[in-house]
Amino acid sequence: MINIQNLVKTFGPKRAVDGVTFAVARGEVLGFLGPNGAGKSTTMRMITGFIPPTSGRVTVGGHDVVEEALAAKRLIGYLPEAAPSYPDMTVHGFLSFAADMRGLAGDAKLKAIGRVVELCFLASVLHQGIDTLSKGYKHRTCLAQALIHDPDVLVLDEPTDGLDPNQKHEVRNLIRELGRTKAVVFSTHILEEVDAACTRAIIIDRGRIVANGTPDELRGMSELAGAVTVHAAGADPVAMQDKLAGIAAVARVERVNGGVRAFPREKRAAGELARAVAELATREGWRLDALRTEEGQLDEVFRRITLPDTAKGADAAAGATA
Amino acid sequence: MTGARSxxxxxxxxxARRELVSYFTSPVAYVFLVIFLLLTGFFTFTAGAFFERGEASLASFFVWQPWLYLVLVPAVGMRLWSEERRSGTLELLLTFPVATWQAILGKFLASWAFLAIALVLTFPVILTVNVLGDPDNGVIAAGYLGSLLLAGAYLAIACMTSAMTRNQVVAFILAVVICLFLILAGFNPVTDLLTRWASPAFVDAVAGFSVMTHFDGFQKGVIALRDLVFFLSVIGFALFATSVIIRGHRAG
Structure with missing residues (x-):
């Protein structure tokens, strides 16, 4: 549904988005990750046609967002960053305005408003002025606006920003649910959301895509992925470390609070490594408290690929001394 | 084609409806209307010497309007775009399936309609002059039309300056300065000064850009095509400039 090719946006000398290419199909929920200022919002603004690209092309549902702006915009529901709305309107007034702008009228309009009010839990504040609402309600009011015409494409810029944990949970579920029938792109800082809602994630840094894959694939890029951690009662960690280092498939062994972690030479050998460690434990008579294969951590992947090289070195050094 | 047009x-x-309603949901509209009507009354009856003139006309009502609007109309127009930019709703508005010119026209027409409402509320002066004497109501109607066009021209300029900045005060001041220039170019003391050292053709050309020159005819009851064209082109140009400015911001 969304097709982006070689998208570039420059602001003066700064290349905010620098050659981004990706596609999102119906039924996909794409998480858009990246540090602040990486170009997430700028990319989303170009998808929704708010700002024109410097070069490159975006099509939504086959319509070029510059050439056939109106046709593309009709397909898109957009929640801008910071979820703006008109503070002098009531929630109902605002949603009614959004429905009018989307060309909904009569019964269809009433139904649409009823549907989004229910989806976004706005019934209790429906006739309140937006300026009197808490941040969470304001946010959901703007989200409701994005859903009012039941769009095929949803572009959500930080949809869970400013929500409490329960609301975050609800919104993530909502996004996952909507993703079954729509193409969804949403940006976030929160890495758990990738697991909770995405079918695929893209990490963008300084205007470029630095990683693109399913949450499991991204996690697999972690150094930790495939490592086996062992906790054993009464065993001497130093001795355990030596024994584990003796296994052929083990590249190196590290001490972690109260246990020992063995990193494989090759990530594919993960299952074998766990079995080898278990056999070793039986032979040595270790009383195992826990033995697990690490899946890898998204935040480690995220940090490793988005930190500038110098900071990466410092980070690694800090990790080594710790 | 009719489908697309509708x-x-x-x-x-x-x-336009949203914009007009938003004027009246804030106290701004009522404060503006009260101040507008009070000042109109003051200028017409006290400063304009309505009674002392001893003639059945609204000359003292219309003659002050370029000056009155100079302050009041930019106050109505200053928030049009700067507020949308400041609060981020511009992003919402322009990602709805509407063209930029539609959004500009809608917002402009709403605030123009608001000024028309303010103008309609001055109807007691028409009653007064009709009770006291026997005025030419055709001249009064032409005066009102001129007044509405004058307000529209100022408003379009305020709309343009409002698109330039997210700060309403800056938008207001810029609009006042531009409108002031449009007054002074044809203001008698200024044109008198100019004639001392410039050729009459030059003075005429400068005065041709002034709202004073073109508002004059309406006050006398003359609806001339060139005056209509002048006001409508100021409005058209300022709104076009607005669209260029808004596009410029987005292009970064």
Missing amino acids: TSWKAIRTI
């Missing part, structure tokens, strides 16, 4: 008017109407 949806495009529908979008303009939707935007």
